[in-house]
Amino acid sequence: MSDNVDNLVLEHLRALRGGQDRIEGELREIGARLTSLEACTAGRRDGAHNYEEIIRQQSSIDQIKARIDRIERRLEIAG
Secondary structure, three states: OHHHHHHHHHHHHHHHHHHHHHHHHHHHHHHHHHHHHHHHHHHHOOOOHHHHHHHHHHHHHHHHHHHHHHHHHHOOOOO
8 A cells, every 4th residue: 555655656746847847948948038039129229239248148157057957956966
């Protein structure tokens, strides 16, 4: 009986983890789209070259952060 309960809990945890991974993927996509919109907006402004470069740098930082988060999660060192 205990094995069945343990298996059921593990099954639910896996389903929750899958849902969390899907949501994180969607948030990364939304972040990328928002960065694209910001870059497009910056491109339309006069003298916005500096702002556009900052947006590009932030996008790179966001991508690096997402990769580090995935690595930490896989190594189970996320804090």
